[in-house]
Amino acid sequence: SAIAEGVTRSIEGVTDSVTGVFTDPVIRLGVTGLSRAGKTVFITSLVANLMDRGRMPGLQAAARGAIKAAYLQPQPDDTVPRFDFETHLEDMTGATPEWPDSTRAVSELRLSMKVQPGGLLGGLSGPRTVHLDIVDYPGEWLLDLGLLEKSYAEWSAEALDRLPGRPGGAEYLALLGQEDAAARLDEPVAQRLAKSFTAHLNASREAGFSDCSPGRFLLPGDLAGSPALTFAPMAQVADAGRGSLYREMDRRFEAYKRRVVKPFFRDHFSRIDRQVVLVDVLGAIHAGPQALEDLRRAMADILGAFRPGRNAWLTSLFVGRRVEKILFAATKADHLHHRQHPALTAITEALLREARDRADFAGAQTQAMSLAALRATVEETRRHEGQDLDMVRGTLLGTGKAAALYPGDLPEEPARLLSPAREGAQQWLDGDYNVMKFRPAALTLTPGEGPPHIRLDRAAEFLFGDKLR
Ligand code: GDP
Structure with a gap:
């Protein structure tokens, strides 16, 4: 069926293979990133800016006025939750703007655009x-x-190592030390272990670590409390018989792979045409070298999913x-004055080099950029101790007071920054970054202050501009 699907999709935009009826082109745009990377804000702002045309000069179709209309329609997949665009937009643009609730699970939204084709023949058609x-x-x-390539024993060994x-x-290790893996399964014991392991994953995430898999332990959705999520790593034991704690953990790990991981890749991931991976690079830089290195590794793992051949099962999809x-x-x-943006982009590129080389190898076109889906600040340069300081001004979340702040310096040499020889105790972004919790700005930026986002239009141009020509 994967083959049939591939065939049907490749001729979409021409004629439907079954009905013979002309169908409109469809772009499936995946939006991902680790939790709090900015997915919800990105999608809400992208859709709002496309529907409210004129704020996207970097999107060619918008600049030449070719997008005649943009409107939401029922999505094609009836069993996938709908992205809650209206609620998120209301949060972000209400009388006291707030940040919306973050992504917890997969969701979908269909935005349809009426586009006037360009070029020589474009004028001839509607x-x-x-x-x-x-x-x-x-x-x-x-x-x-x-996880798909690992047995429970292999995964456990790695997880325990970390x-x-x-x-x-x-x-977790202390709790594990009290249990006998070969003993008969006692459900409360399995639950205690899973709970403690999950608490460790959540605390690690809080502390800035990126690789905190299994992914559903952090964002369980409606699987919370189910056996497929009630397992944890255990050192291998030779004498674990049927019905033992170890054997049951092993079985649940396999169930997680089969019933949770595979369906996601099959039903969602394998159908994506274009992908944006959002990364909170600033957050990781602020958290320090260890967090940045961990983010680099997690990104390499995440993007490994885009490399065909890495996994035979995925390749077949x-x-x-x-x-x-x-x-x-x-x-x-x-959070940064635009003079610091090139440095941020260079760091992002360095961070993703390894992962990016792999994806390039797969024939995908890739690009790195710095953006803000919703600008919460305006720029301000102030004289400070005889020097010009490039600051940003915004309204603080807690107090509601306006403040001009300087986040601090970014690491200087992105290439060396990620080398093993790097010093451990470096401090980056140790200016005001810590207190830069801005409220989303009300949409009052005047034309001189630029659009209410940074490079969202360029991102759109790269991702699907070619389909709007
Ligand atoms: P998700 O978990 O990937 O869906 O992340 P969200 O989209 O919910 O974003 C997480 C948080 O990052 C938000 O609550 C904001 O505090 C912050 N954020 C996201 N996008 C922006 C942006 O463009 N500008 C600023 N200043 N903050 C942002």
Whole structure:
């Protein structure tokens, strides 16, 4: 059926193979990134800016006035939750703007655009309809791809190896030390272990670690409390018989792979045409070298999912098709004055080099950029101790007071920054970054102050501009 699907999809926009009826082109745009990377804000702002045309000069179709209309339509997949665009937009643009609730699971939204074709022949035909199906899903779920190749014993060995030194790790190991893996399964014991392991993953995430798989342990959705999520790593034991704690953990790990991980890749991931991977690079830089290195590794793992051949099962889902473009975007760039943006983009590129080389190898076109889906600040340069300081001004979340702040310096040499020889105790962004919790700005930026986003239009141009020509 994967083959049949590939064939049907490749001729979409021409005629439907079964009905013979002309169908409109469809772009399936995947939006992912680790939790709090900015997915919800990105999608809400992208859709709002496309519907409210004129704020997207970097999107060629918008600049030449070719997008005649943009409107929401029922999505094609009836069983996938709809992205809650209206509620999120209301949060962000209400009387006291707030940040919306973040992504917890997969969701979808169809934005349809009426586009006047350009070029020599364009004027001869009327506008055509292009559907943009946006699929929002947690980047944590992509990390689970690595689990498919591992047995429970292999995964356990790696997970146990990572535990010491991470938040909650010692607690889990202490708890594990009290249990006999060969003993008969006692459900409360399995639950205690899973709970402690999950607490460790959540605490690690809080502390800035990126690789906190299995992904559903952090964002369980409606699987919370189910046996497929009630397992944890245990050292292998030779004498674990049927019905033992170890054997049951092993069985549940396999169930997680089969019933949770595979369906996601089959039903959602394998159908994506274009992908944006949002990365909170600033957050990781601020958290320090260890967090940045961990983010680099997690990104390499995440993007491994886009490399055909890495996993035979996944490759079989992609027969006849591939992800054509991948954008890596450092989010929340409005924390920085635009003079610091090139440095942020260079760091993002360095961070993703390894992962990006792999994806390039797969024939996908890739690009890195810095953006802010919703600008919460305006720029301000102030004289400070005889020097010009490039600051940003915004309204603070807590107090509601306006403040001009300087986040601090970015690491200087992106290439060396990620080398093993790097010093451990470096401090980056140690200016005001810590207190830069801005409220989303009300949409009052005047034309001189630029659009209410940073490079969202360029991101759109890269991701699907070619389909609107
Ligand atoms: P998700 O977990 O990937 O869906 O992340 P969200 O979209 O909910 O974003 C997480 C948080 O990052 C938000 O609550 C904001 O505080 C912040 N954020 C996201 N995008 C922007 C942006 O463009 N500018 C600023 N200043 N903050 C942002």
